Amino acid sequence: MAMLDMLLQHGYVGKGDGKTADLTKGEREVLWDRGTVVYVEFAGVTGMEDRMGAMKTLAEEKGLRFVGLRAEEAFDSTLGQKLGRPSASPGGIAVDLSNPSLPLLDLPSASSPASASAPDPLLRLQTLLASLPAPSRPALLAHILSHLLNLAAYSIPNVSHLLLGETSTREAQRVVSGTALGRGWALPLELASATPLLAPNTDSASDPPPTTLDVSAPINPAPAPIPAAPQSITRLKPMKDVTLKEAALYCHLRGIPTVNHRKWTSEAGGGSDARGKGVHTIESLTEAFIAGLDVTHPATVSTINKTGDKLVFNGDSPSLPGPENCCPVCQTPAEPSAQAWKSRTALTSLPGRTKSIESAVPDSTDDHSGSVELAPMLCYSCLTTFTPSSTRKGTDKGQPAYLPQWVAESVRKREVPREEMRAGISGFLLDGE
Amino acid sequence: MPPTPCSLCHSARALVKRPKTGQQVCKDCFFEVFETEVHNTIVDGAGIFKRGERVAIGASGGKDSTVLAHVLCLLNQRYDYGLDLFLLSIDEGITGYRDDSLETVKQNQVEYGLPLKILSYEDLYGWTMDRIVAQVGKRNNCTFCGVFRRQALDRGAAQLSVDHIVTGHNADDIAETVLMNIMRGDVARLSRCTAVTTQSEDTIKRSKPFKYAYEKEIVMYAYFKKLTYFSTECIYAPDAYRGHARVFLKDLEAIRPSAIIDIIHSGESFVLEQSVQKGMKAMQTCLRCGYMSSNDLCKACALLQGLEAGLDRSALRQGQENNLTVPEGHRTIPKFERITSGASTPTTPIALESIEKPLKAIAM
Numbered sequence: 001m002a003m004l005d006m007l008l009q010h011g012y013v014g015k016g017d018g019k020t021a022d023l024t025k026g027e028r029e030v031l032w033d034r035g036t037v038v039y040v041e042f043a044g045v046t047g048m049e050d051r052m053g054a055m056k057t058l059a060e061e062k063g064l065r066f067v068g069l070r071a072e073e074a075f076d077s078t079l080g081q082k083l084g085r086p087s088a089s090p091g092g093i094a095v096d097l098s099n100p101s102l103p104l105l106d107l108p109s110a111s112s113p114a115s116a117s118a119p120d121p122l123l124r125l126q127t128l129l130a131s132l133p134a135p136s137r138p139a140l141l142a143h144i145l146s147h148l149l150n151l152a153a154y155s156i157p158n159v160s161h162l163l164l165g166e167t168s169t170r171e172a173q174r175v176v177s178g179t180a181l182g183r184g185w186a187l188p189l190e191l192a193s194a195t196p197l198l199a200p201n202t203d204s205a206s207d208p209p210p211t212t213l214d215v216s217a218p219i220n221p222a223p224a225p226i227p228a229a230p231q232s233i234t235r236l237k238p239m240k241d242v243t244l245k246e247a248a249l250y251c252h253l254r255g256i257p258t259v260n261h262r263k264w265t266s267e268a269g270g271g272s273d274a275r276g277k278g279v280h281t282i283e284s285l286t287e288a289f290i291a292g293l294d295v296t297h298p299a300t301v302s303t304i305n306k307t308g309d310k311l312v313f314n315g316d317s318p319s320l321p322g323p324e325n326c327c328p329v330c331q332t333p334a335e336p337s338a339q340a341w342k343s344r345t346a347l348t349s350l351p352g353r354t355k356s357i358e359s360a361v362p363d364s365t366d367d368h369s370g371s372v373e374l375a376p377m378l379c380y381s382c383l384t385t386f387t388p389s390s391t392r393k394g395t396d397k398g399q400p401a402y403l404p405q406w407v408a409e410s411v412r413k414r415e416v417p418r419e420e421m422r423a424g425i426s427g428f429l430l431d432g433e
Numbered sequence: 434m435p436p437t438p439c440s441l442c443h444s445a446r447a448l449v450k451r452p453k454t455g456q457q458v459c460k461d462c463f464f465e466v467f468e469t470e471v472h473n474t475i476v477d478g479a480g481i482f483k484r485g486e487r488v489a490i491g492a493s494g495g496k497d498s499t500v501l502a503h504v505l506c507l508l509n510q511r512y513d514y515g516l517d518l519f520l521l522s523i524d525e526g527i528t529g530y531r532d533d534s535l536e537t538v539k540q541n542q543v544e545y546g547l548p549l550k551i552l553s554y555e556d557l558y559g560w561t562m563d564r565i566v567a568q569v570g571k572r573n574n575c576t577f578c579g580v581f582r583r584q585a586l587d588r589g590a591a592q593l594s595v596d597h598i599v600t601g602h603n604a605d606d607i608a609e610t611v612l613m614n615i616m617r618g619d620v621a622r623l624s625r626c627t628a629v630t631t632q633s634e635d636t637i638k639r640s641k642p643f644k645y646a647y648e649k650e651i652v653m654y655a656y657f658k659k660l661t662y663f664s665t666e667c668i669y670a671p672d673a674y675r676g677h678a679r680v681f682l683k684d685l686e687a688i689r690p691s692a693i694i695d696i697i698h699s700g701e702s703f704v705l706e707q708s709v710q711k712g713m714k715a716m717q718t719c720l721r722c723g724y725m726s727s728n729d730l731c732k733a734c735a736l737l738q739g740l741e742a743g744l745d746r747s748a749l750r751q752g753q754e755n756n757l758t759v760p761e762g763h764r765t766i767p768k769f770e771r772i773t774s775g776a777s778t779p780t781t782p783i784a785l786e787s788i789e790k791p792l793k794a795i796a797m
Contacts, residue, residue: 135689175615180685180692184699275687282688289681293616303618310620314704335702344473345645345694346453347466350441380698384691 001258002247003165003239007035008062015063032161036065038152040145044072044122045129046263067152074144074404075121083155092124093408094400095374097131097388100348102374104411105400124402131401136385138264138283139181143330143382147406150331153233154199162197162235169244169290171237172304177286183381186332188313193240197233243301327379328410329386329403338380372411441466449657452649452690460657467654471642472508474629481630481640484515487595491586492520492541492549494534497601499541499662500651501643505599506545518545521589521598523582524553526561527668534663552589554581558737559764565740566669574669577740580732584724588769590637602641605648605682608696613678620705627700636725647693721759723769734766 007013016034023029037059043050052068059066073079077092094105119127125144129137153162166174171191178187189195239247251258264283279285294300315333325334375383422429436446437457445459451466458466475481482488490505492498502520509516522538525531535551542549555561558581566574590598607627614623625631632638643651655662685692718724719731726732741763759765 133689176612179611179615179696179699182691182695182698184702187699187702188704275684279684280688282685282692285681285684285688289684293677300616304615307615307618307620307623310705312704312706314702341698344477345470345697346691347470347473348440348454348456350462350465350469380695384695387691 001165001256002242002250002254003163004037004062005250005254005256007163007238013064034065034158036067036156036159038067038069038149038162040069040071040148042071042141042145042262042264044070045125045141048259048263051259065156067156069148069152070122071141071144071148072120072122072125074148074406075124075402077405079151079405083151092402092405093411094402095386096399097386097401098399100375100388102378102386103371104374104403105371119402128401128403131399132385133388134280135282138281139381139385140329141264144404147331147404150197150199151406153197159233162233164235164237165239165247166237167239167242167244167247168305169301171240171308172301173283173286173290175304175308176290177283178381180282180286181381182384183379185314185335185379186330186381187308188311189332191308191311193237195235197235199233240305326410327382328374328377328407328414329382330379331406331410332379334377335379338378338383339376341380342383374407374411377411377414449653452653453647453694455690463653463657467646467650468504468508468511470645471504472512474644475508475514475642476512477629481599481642482514482516482597485517486515486597487517487519487593488597488599489519489521489550489586489590489593489595490547491598491600492522492538493531493601494522494537494541494663495601496651496655496662496664497603497643497648499537499660500655500658501599501601502541502545502547503658503660504654505642506547518547519593519595520545520547520549521586521593521595522549522551523585523589524551524555525578525582526554526563528563530668537661537663540661548593550589550593552585552592554585557581557585557588558733558766560737560740562669568740568743571669575675577736578669580736584731584733584766584769586639587637587724591769595637597638597640599640599642601643601651603643603646603648603651604693604697605686607641607644607700608693609675609678609682611696611700612682613675616678617674623700623703624705627697627703645694645697719769722766724766737766738763 011028012031013035014030014033018033037055039052039055039059041050041052042048052070056066056068069079075092096103096105129140132140149162149164153159174190175187178184178190183190248258248260250256264281279288290300290304313333315335326332327334374386378386439445439447439459439462440456441458441462445461447457448460449463450457451463488505490498490502492502502518505516505518508514509518520538520542522535524535538549538551541547553561562574562578565577569577586598586600610626611623614620614626627644629642629644630638630640654660682693682696685696689695717726717728719726719734720729721734722731724731724733730738738759742760
């Protein structure tokens with residue numbers, strides 16, 4: 001809210017009327033002709049008050065356009081269509097979280113009659129969250145937020161930048177919690193103050209150009225199909241050098257109401273407590289830790305951020321990786337051998353040990369032979385997020401948990417069609433095959 | 434309720450839950466999986482050791498070094514690494530802490546039949562940690578101990594003519610160090626603290642075979658193997674900055690046990706930008722004692738100069754450039770005699786702790 005107010009207050013965002021500034025009168029040239037507020041509502045999973053209407057009113061009062069999305073729409077296969085970006089792979093996908101290799105199960109597309117009995121998107125999101133260990137839930141919700149913001153940005157015509165209001169305090173928390181979550185590989189990309197956004201369903205050669213979007217309503221079910229030029233959007237963090245306290249003070253002095261808790265780290269979901277401190281997730285523990293340390297060591301936030309600024313991405317160029325080169329969940333460039341590293345440093349089997357008698361009997365409910373496995377495609381952090389907890393007894397064996405739509409699309413783009421496989425081995429096939 | 438079978442062998446009854454993976458396993462499988470993971474760390478990539486190497490185990494008498502000595506002797510025999518093993522212990526002069534743990538080291542010497550070398554801060558620098566803390570206070574004293582111990586280990590290893598030092602740093606220590614270096618902005622240390630082997634030019638290699646071993650599993654191993662060790666945290670530790678990272682790490686582990694290994698994985702992935710790497714100073718030797726240094730004076734000589742001058746915490750800010758004249762009456766660190774790598778036998782006799790005296794003490 002502080003960022004939004006500052007951008008408007010200082011004239012960085014125009015009203016879209018094409019008016020040029022009169023520099024002789026001291027007016028400032030706008031940086032962006034028009035602005036759009038993108039808001040993602042998580043009330044369906046946090047239990048907080050639904051603020052979609054309030055945010056829309058706020059945006060309209062300030063002369064800005066508004067796009068409102070709900071977290072559960074990440075599981076809605078028709079969302080792309082609603083936003084003018086039809087998906088090439090409309091069917092959903094589910095995963096068996098009780099199996100460490102995370103076998104995937106195809107689901108019927110929304111147009112198929114079989115999809116009528118499928119749970120609605122909110123139930124899919126809630127089911128997935130309930131299936132994950134409590135410490136893994138904030139990470140998944142963060143990926144959902146990031147993806148929906150990206151999707152919205154690429155759906156709005158003539159957008160050049162996506163601005164995020166992350167403060168320096170939030171960035172320091174990201175450095176530490178990201179390290180604790182095993183996200184060291186992708187951390188430099190997440191911390192960068194300016195970075196190109198990966199377009200959803202990136203395949204610039206084959207994707208149709210996005211259509212224009214009527215942003216006067218949260219979602220326009222029937223957008224007018226007017227072709228627009230392909231976009232390249234940069235993500236910016238203008239508040240990177242402003243602390244949380246400074247932003248809060250600004251809002252207080254300007255009389256701007258704010259909601260300062262996301263409640264993604266709801267303790268109602270159970271999970272282990274941090275030794276009686278009343279927190280159950282790494283993110284909330286990190287917030288409390290940094291806030292506490294900042295009192296006795298005031299330079300903590302700035303020092304941590306300076307450390308983060310000195311890190312560089314260790315992989316190939318992070319800009320616009322193809323689907324085969326990115327983690328299907330977090331969409332960051334693929335991390336080499338994450339699964340191999342995990343299995344090497346923490347053995348979960350010993351060679352030569354006999355299998356149990358039970359495992360010798362085929363279990364029809366556990367038959368995922370031939371199914372695609374998600375685990376090898378994931379980065380280390382996402383692999384940890386989806387790793388079943390050994391103490392968790394709530395996950396039904398073989399019961400699938402639905403995955404967000406973008407994961408399904410990303411996985412399908414990696415699949416090599418049988419025709420292509422055949423073409424590769426055609427020289428070795430005998431007659432009749 | 435029927436007993437739970439071991440998740441690994443599926444036959445014996447599970448007796449423990451592995452802190453690292455949460456698997457319920459029997460005792461024998463726990464031993465095997467723990468030892469196998471350490472073996473994998475040792476042989477991974479090009480391997481930590483070379484056949485015929487003389488290896489000094491940094492021994493404090495605590496759980497990490499006691500289990501390390503045990504496991505390394507075991508694996509050396511089982512997989513025929515072909516190593517010559519020694520025990521090297523440093524006496525920092527902390528009353529009520531180090532004097533008792535050294536007795537445990539002497540027991541280790543007898544149990545494993547390894548030669549033992551003890552070096553003390555008193556002999557080397559003329560100061561004990563008790564005296565240092567009395568002068569500089571309880572904050573920042575870890576800096577003195579860390580700097581002095583590092584040099585003491587290298588000097589002891591040089592006297593033993595070893596090619597390699599191994600220490601019992603475990604996964605918790607390394608994860609703690611990663612967090613601490615992020616919080617303090619120490620990018621130089623951050624870039625190397627997750628390496629399993631570190632070696633600067635003209636220094637002895639140091640390795641951490643327990644890099645991926647959880648502290649809790651080391652304790653578990655020692656408990657079930659009935660190994661004896663001295664278990665007390667350094668009495669000056671609670672006031673250290675590292676304590677903040679340690680408490681945070683323990684809380685993280687309580688929420689998600691894999692957090693420790695996840696932090697190490699993140700640390701391994703970190704790469705510094707080129708300008709930071711190029712800005713780091715090149716190594717040279719200290720113009721006073723001959724130890725490796727990035728300045729004219731090594732940190733140990735600079736700190737010692739501050740202590741000898743009667744400074745308190747400001748001893749930490751002693752300059753390391755153009756300050757080579759030793760004030761009269763001040764102690765200095767003896768010249769560092771470097772034994773080049775590959776020398777398998779020392780040319781002069783080395784004063785090692787004889788095994789007879791500890792044997793007699795135990796017999797009594």
